[in-house]
Amino acid sequence: MSETTIGFKKELNLLNATSIVAGSMIGSGIFIVTAAMARDLGSAGWILFTWLLTGLLTMSAALSYGELAGMMPNAGGQYVYIQKAYGKLVSFLYGWTVFTVIQTGVIAAVAVAFANYTAVFIPKLETIILETAWLTITFKQIVAILSILLLTYINTNGIESGKKVQLFFTAAKLFALFALIIMGLYIGLESNVLSENFENPWAAFKTVINEDKTISFTELSGLALVGAIGATIINSLFSSDAWNNVTFIAAEIKDPKKNIPRSLFLGTLIVTIVYILANLAYLSLLPVLGDPNGTTDLTKGIMFASEDRVGAAAANIILGNIGVFVMAALIMISTFGCNSGIILAGGRLFYAMSNDGLFFKQARELNKNNVPAKALWVQCAWACVLCLSGKYGDLLTYATFASLLFYILTIYGIFILRKKEPTMERPYKALGYPIVPMFYIVMTTLICAILFIYDTKNTGFGLAIVLLGIPVYYFTQKKE
Numbered sequence: 001m002s003e004t005t006i007g008f009k010k011e012l013n014l015l016n017a018t019s020i021v022a023g024s025m026i027g028s029g030i031f032i033v034t035a036a037m038a039r040d041l042g043s044a045g046w047i048l049f050t051w052l053l054t055g056l057l058t059m060s061a062a063l064s065y066g067e068l069a070g071m072m073p074n075a076g077g078q079y080v081y082i083q084k085a086y087g088k089l090v091s092f093l094y095g096w097t098v099f100t101v102i103q104t105g106v107i108a109a110v111a112v113a114f115a116n117y118t119a120v121f122i123p124k125l126e127t128i129i130l131e132t133a134w135l136t137i138t139f140k141q142i143v144a145i146l147s148i149l150l151l152t153y154i155n156t157n158g159i160e161s162g163k164k165v166q167l168f169f170t171a172a173k174l175f176a177l178f179a180l181i182i183m184g185l186y187i188g189l190e191s192n193v194l195s196e197n198f199e200n201p202w203a204a205f206k207t208v209i210n211e212d213k214t215i216s217f218t219e220l221s222g223l224a225l226v227g228a229i230g231a232t233i234i235n236s237l238f239s240s241d242a243w244n245n246v247t248f249i250a251a252e253i254k255d256p257k258k259n260i261p262r263s264l265f266l267g268t269l270i271v272t273i274v275y276i277l278a279n280l281a282y283l284s285l286l287p288v289l290g291d292p293n294g295t296t297d298l299t300k301g302i303m304f305a306s307e308d309r310v311g312a313a314a315a316n317i318i319l320g321n322i323g324v325f326v327m328a329a330l331i332m333i334s335t336f337g338c339n340s341g342i343i344l345a346g347g348r349l350f351y352a353m354s355n356d357g358l359f360f361k362q363a364r365e366l367n368k369n370n371v372p373a374k375a376l377w378v379q380c381a382w383a384c385v386l387c388l389s390g391k392y393g394d395l396l397t398y399a400t401f402a403s404l405l406f407y408i409l410t411i412y413g414i415f416i417l418r419k420k421e422p423t424m425e426r427p428y429k430a431l432g433y434p435i436v437p438m439f440y441i442v443m444t445t446l447i448c449a450i451l452f453i454y455d456t457k458n459t460g461f462g463l464a465i466v467l468l469g470i471p472v473y474y475f476t477q478k479k480e
Contacts, residue, residue, distance in 0.1 A: 021267025029239025066261030076352025077247025169337025188284025
């Protein structure tokens with residue numbers, strides 16, 4: 001295939017950019033993680049508070065990134081901002097972590113979620129193809145890999161193909177989510193479930209299933225409650241992540257100095273509203289407290305929804321048995337569309353790294369459709385390996401902590417660059433500076449500290465992945 005250095009085509013408008021922000025954020029998390037949060041917090045008020053806090057943090061970060069995006073509307077986005085503020089080593093560590101676990105790990109996990117829900121319609125996908133002492137491969141994993149291959153191929157055919165797929169699937173899942181929310185609130189408000197959930201909305205407690213199948217409750221207040229919120233918010237933060245992917249494709253957005261900040265704000269606002277309304281719908285249909293041995297969705301409650309599938313339990317209340325299939329179809333649409341945006345964006349970051357001599361040289365090449373096809377296929381190959389490894393869930397846990405650290409660094413970069421580059425053009429300035437950026441930095445630093453205390457093993461491993469990039473950086477630079 002002939003290669004060219006003509007450059008990227010600016011074919012994405014504000015609507016396309018906003019659909020990438022929202023579409024990349026909405027995957028499978030919103031349909032699942034509220035169950036774990038209910039077990040950790042035990043009350044409707046604190047569950048909604050945690051989702052609202054997640055939305056405020058996400059939007060404050062997005063508003064802060066707008067300034068950096070306006071200053072540096074280049075392919076690679078966050079990687080470029082970090083390099084401008086901190087230099088090559090720190091930007092490499094970010095790109096290294098994105099490649100090893102953040103971007104590719106999310107792609108693998110979302111693809112497997114897509115395959116899991118495809119198996120609702122085709123149960124034979126659960127069949128094991130190969131099983132050894134260290135590796136188990138099922139047809140579901142093959143479906144996951146095929147979905148990654150298909151979306152990568154679509155995105156190598158040009159930004160026009162990618163944007164059409166992204167816009168269609170984002171519109172479809174937003175429509176389906178709003179339908180779920182409207183029907184859920186309409187049906188749920190005719191029952192007394194919501195009022196019962198809010199009888200004592202701030203009585204927080206942690207619920208644990210013991211080995212003998214009994215349930216233990218621990219009341220939460222003061223520092224214990226703060227710790228519980230700080231630990232469980234990782235669930236909602238993961239569900240709201242990937243909003244920054246639009247910055248990776250800045251070189252292909254029309255009028256990026258204006259449209260990237262706008263798309264970041266609009267996309268995160270839309271998703272925040274949808275997520276809070278979805279949780280209100282859940283709370284209108286299902287009791288927070290339930291019985292793990294319950295035989296119906298109502299008796300199991302949000303806490304003990306089968307396999308944590310709160311969305312499926314809510315759909316079952318609305319539509320009966322067919323709700324399981326409706327929800328499975330919705331999550332298939334949601335995860336497929338989510339991966340489309342994440343795959344599209346990731347290749348641009350690795351393209352930018354390659355231009356700086358920090359990634360495979362071939363990744364800097366654009367194909368005849370003016371996209372970094374080789375960077376996309378390298379990303380695809382590693383994501384497929386993670387699908388087969390069975391370790392992608394662990395990788396996501398490690399990576400979420402590392403991702404938060406880089407968000408903090410990037411936003412602090414605004415303060416550094418205002419001193420370091422005071423005359424640099426800033427078409428958009430961070431709303432509420434310095435209060436809004438500092439709010440994110442302080443709150444997220446507190447969350448990271450709580451996570452490190454409550455989950456030292458996984459967060460420590462996430463930090464280790466980042467630090468492993470240091471010897472890799474010096475080894476590759478020495479070879480240069």
